[in-house]
Amino acid sequence: MTAITADTPVNETHGHDEHHDVGFIKKYLWTYDHKMIGLQYLWTALAFLFIGGALALGVRWQLGFPGAAVPIIGNMLPTTVAVDGSIIPGGYNMLVTMHATVMVFFVVMPLLIGAFGNYLIPLQIGAGDMAFPLLNELSYWLYVLSGVILMAAFFVPGGAPGTGWTAYAPLSAVAAYNGTPLGQGLWGIAIFINGLSSIAGATNYVTTIVNMRAPGMKMFRMPLPVWSLFITAILLILAVPVLSAAAAMLFADLNLGTSFFKPQGGGQPLLWQHLFWFFGHPEVYIMILPAMGLTSEILAVFSRKPIFGYKAMVYAMIAIGFLGFIVWGHHMFVSGMNLTLSAAFSVSTMVIAVPSAIKTFNWMGTIWRGSIEFTTAMCFALAFVSMFVIGGLSGIFMASTPVDLFVHHTYFIVAHFHYVLFGGSIFAIFGAIYFWFPKMFGCMLGETLGKWHFFLTLVFFNLTFFPMHNLGLGGMMRRIADPTVYDHLRQLQPLNQLCTIGAMGLGLTTFVFLWNVISSLRNGKKAPKNPWNANTLEWTVASPPGHGNFPVTPVVYHGPYEYSVPGIEKDFLMQTEKAPEGAQLESH
Amino acid sequence: MSTAALTHDSQEHHGAPAATCKFGMIIFLISEAMLFAGLLGGYVVLRISLNGFPWQAGHAWPPSADIPHLPVFLTSINTVFLLASSFTFHFSEVAVNKGKSGLGWLAVTIFLGSLFVGLQCYEWTHLYHEGLWFDTGGIYGSSFFLITGFHGLHVAIGVALILWCFLRQVFTKCFTPSNHIALQNVALYWHFVDVVWICVLTLLYYV
Numbered sequence: 122m123t124a125i126t127a128d129t130p131v132n133e134t135h136g137h138d139e140h141h142d143v144g145f146i147k148k149y150l151w152t153y154d155h156k157m158i159g160l161q162y163l164w165t166a167l168a169f170l171f172i173g174g175a176l177a178l179g180v181r182w183q184l185g186f187p188g189a190a191v192p193i194i195g196n197m198l199p200t201t202v203a204v205d206g207s208i209i210p211g212g213y214n215m216l217v218t219m220h221a222t223v224m225v226f227f228v229v230m231p232l233l234i235g236a237f238g239n240y241l242i243p244l245q246i247g248a249g250d251m252a253f254p255l256l257n258e259l260s261y262w263l264y265v266l267s268g269v270i271l272m273a274a275f276f277v278p279g280g281a282p283g284t285g286w287t288a289y290a291p292l293s294a295v296a297a298y299n300g301t302p303l304g305q306g307l308w309g310i311a312i313f314i315n316g317l318s319s320i321a322g323a324t325n326y327v328t329t330i331v332n333m334r335a336p337g338m339k340m341f342r343m344p345l346p347v348w349s350l351f352i353t354a355i356l357l358i359l360a361v362p363v364l365s366a367a368a369a370m371l372f373a374d375l376n377l378g379t380s381f382f383k384p385q386g387g388g389q390p391l392l393w394q395h396l397f398w399f400f401g402h403p404e405v406y407i408m409i410l411p412a413m414g415l416t417s418e419i420l421a422v423f424s425r426k427p428i429f430g431y432k433a434m435v436y437a438m439i440a441i442g443f444l445g446f447i448v449w450g451h452h453m454f455v456s457g458m459n460l461t462l463s464a465a466f467s468v469s470t471m472v473i474a475v476p477s478a479i480k481t482f483n484w485m486g487t488i489w490r491g492s493i494e495f496t497t498a499m500c501f502a503l504a505f506v507s508m509f510v511i512g513g514l515s516g517i518f519m520a521s522t523p524v525d526l527f528v529h530h531t532y533f534i535v536a537h538f539h540y541v542l543f544g545g546s547i548f549a550i551f552g553a554i555y556f557w558f559p560k561m562f563g564c565m566l567g568e569t570l571g572k573w574h575f576f577l578t579l580v581f582f583n584l585t586f587f588p589m590h591n592l593g594l595g596g597m598m599r600r601i602a603d604p605t606v607y608d609h610l611r612q613l614q615p616l617n618q619l620c621t622i623g624a625m626g627l628g629l630t631t632f633v634f635l636w637n638v639i640s641s642l643r644n645g646k647k648a649p650k651n652p653w654n655a656n657t658l659e660w661t662v663a664s665p666p667g668h669g670n671f672p673v674t675p676v677v678y679h680g681p682y683e684y685s686v687p688g689i690e691k692d693f694l695m696q697t698e699k700a701p702e703g704a705q706l707e708s709h
Numbered sequence: 710m711s712t713a714a715l716t717h718d719s720q721e722h723h724g725a726p727a728a729t730c731k732f733g734m735i736i737f738l739i740s741e742a743m744l745f746a747g748l749l750g751g752y753v754v755l756r757i758s759l760n761g762f763p764w765q766a767g768h769a770w771p772p773s774a775d776i777p778h779l780p781v782f783l784t785s786i787n788t789v790f791l792l793a794s795s796f797t798f799h800f801s802e803v804a805v806n807k808g809k810s811g812l813g814w815l816a817v818t819i820f821l822g823s824l825f826v827g828l829q830c831y832e833w834t835h836l837y838h839e840g841l842w843f844d845t846g847g848i849y850g851s852s853f854f855l856i857t858g859f860h861g862l863h864v865a866i867g868v869a870l871i872l873w874c875f876l877r878q879v880f881t882k883c884f885t886p887s888n889h890i891a892l893q894n895v896a897l898y899w900h901f902v903d904v905v906w907i908c909v910l911t912l913l914y915y916v
Binding site for chain 1: 725726728729730732733736737739740741742743744745746747748751754755758759772842843844847848849850851852854855859
């Protein structure tokens with residue numbers, strides 16, 4: 122951290138930590154530095170990625186080889202999950218529930234929003250830190266606390282919750298129905314605390330972006346990752362508290378004998394679904410918008426072209442965010458819904474295809490005739506676009522009520538949301554890790570292993586999830602522990618085994634990534650300030666940036682995507698550089 | 710959530726300007742509003758589906774005769790205390806703005822806030838002895854106790870925050886006319902809790 126040999130410090134309070142050793146705890150565990158908090162989120166969420174992945178492998182093992190003893194770890198599993206090494210039906214439900222909860226709340230959200238949000242927002246808008254550093258660190262520790270509480274559910278009497286990540290009432294609300302009141306209660310507490318963490322983080326992001334931009338950094342000069350995180354934070358502010366309210370009601374139903382979701386006391390199971398999906402659908406965009414923002418950045422940099430339709434990209438994200446609040450009913454077409462209402466939800470859902478298509482075509486416009494560099498980050502970004510299109514198109518099937526009635530409770534929907542959540546969000550996360558790793562750690566993340574990681578992930582991902590479309594249309598229901606007990610599913614069993622083999626490959630591939638990270642950290646190529654010749658502000662400072670980020674407050678002269686500008690010799694123009702006479706800039 | 714405290718502390722560490730702190734508090738309060746919107750919205754939906762709108766024939770709330778009524782009169786008096794506390798808090802801000810300590814009005818605010826929490830506790834125990842609790846009276850009891858519980862918790866946290874402001878002012882005299890953002894943020898929170906109470910009161914007690 123030699124960058125802070127400042128001519129003029131950003132302000133006096135910054136940089137003071139440079140001059141003395143702050144000690145392990147203050148540096149790594151209780152820090153106010155947004156960059157370290159971002160890395161805390163990154164490592165913790167990656168650890169959860171392995172936990173969530175292991176849970177998924179348990180699920181896939183049982184579906185591919187029902188009743189067969191789980192290899193190696195079978196006998197170590199808790200008795201609520203497996204008996205004599207074989208997964209029992211109740212245990213299967215727990216694995217599914219915990220896999221989904223972990224992946225949504227403890228992997229994808231913390232990686233996109235916690236890790237990249239924290240790391241990139243201040244750096245890309247030219248701020249020294251977040252507006253409220255203490256709140257920021259508190260948000261991280263609330264996240265950790267909620268994770269510990271969720272994991273504890275495996276070890277309480279009755280075991281982990283088995284009602285799915287959607288925790289539909291009355292199954293989730295009545296102890297006698299679900300048999301896991303303690304685990305379900307812990308799930309509710311974990312979701313509530315995780316919500317506090319999200320709200321704390323989102324409050325910080327919105328405040329920081331609105332109030333702390335560097336001179337010249339107009340809203341329409343912000344890089345798209347910042348825009349996407351800004352919109353995401355607003356969605357979090359509005360959607361997460363509703364889930365918290367629902368989780369509190371559920372917890373009260375389970376433990377205090379209230380009857381919000383119990384028909385006996387005048388409550389309504391359907392109310393849970395409305396509250397849950399009022400949160401749950403914006404949540405879908407909370408998990409994809411930042412991925413879109415990160416991908417846009419990577420595509421522009423490695424195509425050496427301005428992002429196609431910058432403002433259209435921003436407006437499309439705003440439109441997606443807004444529409445996200447009026448489509449929740451499409452999750453409930455099969456729950457018994459008024460047909461007029463379901464038609465309305467159907468239409469509003471299909472409208473989302475418009476801004477999504479704008480984004481997709483703009484991505485294609487961005488790479489069209491660009492000088493594409495196939496770095497690992499770029500490969501992941503390109504794969505993001507392709508996989509997102511597959512997942513997006515299958516989403517339109519579900520938007521149509523008559524089609525949805527047939528596919529809703531099948532593996533078709535499992536294929537759909539894994540194409541957007543894994544093929545979309547996780548691919549974007551991997552791409553972003555390859556892209557910003559040099560900035561975060563001061564060394565490049567290995568390209569050779571990176572390419573292996575990418576190709577294996579792409580192949581095994583499609584091997585795992587593409588056949589699920591066929592399984593679903595073939596009639597395989599969701600949330601069944603043993604497909605072979607159904608006559609009509611027996612002939613599909615080879616497909617199930619194919620998915621399982623793909624999933625195992627995917628699991629092993631993650632270790633390629635892990636090995637790449639470890640070996641790069643130990644002896645990776647040292648990263649210069651701006652290894653990708655990118656324009657945004659984080660590349661103007663050392664890798665990694667010092668405390669306080671910018672030795673001198675940067676001044677921004679134009680938008681972030683001035684690549685291959687006619688009239689300029691080099692093919693990029695950093696936001697802090699004034700354009701020479703005669704250069705034809707895209708932005709103002 | 711003691712965000713007021715947090716924003717203030719962080720302000721001491723990194724000097725976020727007052728306007729930024731206030732902006733952050735407002736964003737946080739919007740999310741708080743959504744929490745209560747979820748709770749109250751759920752209650753309204755449940756109640757309408759069970760018993761129809763108040764102006765419809767056959768509407769009865771509480772839904773059956775053996776469920777005790779809420780002490781509307783006592784709570785109305787209590788509401789006066791809570792609303793008054795918003796004014797006294799405002800007076801203390803005005804006093805600080807004029808360069809005075811504002812301690813007197815803060816003390817009155819703490820007293821009124823505590824009185825509100827105390828009377829709410831009394832109401833809870835009273836209803837409990839009458840036979841109304843979380844698990845009796847169906848959604849009538851469920852909604853009443855969960856929603857007033859959430860709101861009461863917010864008031865209690867508010868009282869704690871005002872007490873914290875009070876003690877800081879006593880010991881460090883930190884609130885000056887030019888800088889009392891912590892006080893302003895706690896005030897924002899306190900007024901917000903008041904507004905929420907009006908909604909709770911209207912929907913749970915009066916309608």
